[in-house]
Amino acid sequence: MKRDISKIEETKALAYKIAKHSKPGDIYFLRGDLGTGKTAFTKFFAQALGADAKSPSFGIVNLYPGITHMDLYRLETYEEALNIGIEDILEDDTIKIIEWPEILEGEEPDLLLVFSYEGEGRSVTLSGPFLERGAL
Numbered sequence: 001m002k003r004d005i006s007k008i009e010e011t012k013a014l015a016y017k018i019a020k021h022s023k024p025g026d027i028y029f030l031r032g033d034l035g036t037g038k039t040a041f042t043k044f045f046a047q048a049l050g051a052d053a054k055s056p057s058f059g060i061v062n063l064y065p066g067i068t069h070m071d072l073y074r075l076e077t078y079e080e081a082l083n084i085g086i087e088d089i090l091e092d093d094t095i096k097i098i099e100w101p102e103i104l105e106g107e108e109p110d111l112l113l114v115f116s117y118e119g120e121g122r123s124v125t126l127s128g129p130f131l132e133r134g135a136l
Contacts, residue, residue, distance in 0.1 A: 001131060006121030011037050014124065015044035018111070021135035022049075024066070024093040028130075029101040032115030037122050038099050041113065042069055045097060060084055066094055073100040
């Protein structure tokens, strides 16, 4: 499923809709080039659940009530992810939003969001079992 998110309001609406239908333990992978909207989506998602998310530029793991936000951009291997406790994080009951999840080969998210540029705008392609909930 593909959605246009060229306007920030579209990103916010999508994040709020996904947050509304999220369940404890859900895992969301966010992929895409720098500047395509991953962090904006995450901030709106957290806002929808009553949290004030910060940009994860310096911290790899940020915790908010009911949400674990990870930015794995600076990690190069799965072993490095193990050092930050990725296995425990993936199994806890928080909603996990993981930017740059490429090193987590073999892990299956509930929702994969692939952000991309579309000419002058942006879009996001969604896939995964989350879509079976009929939320979107």
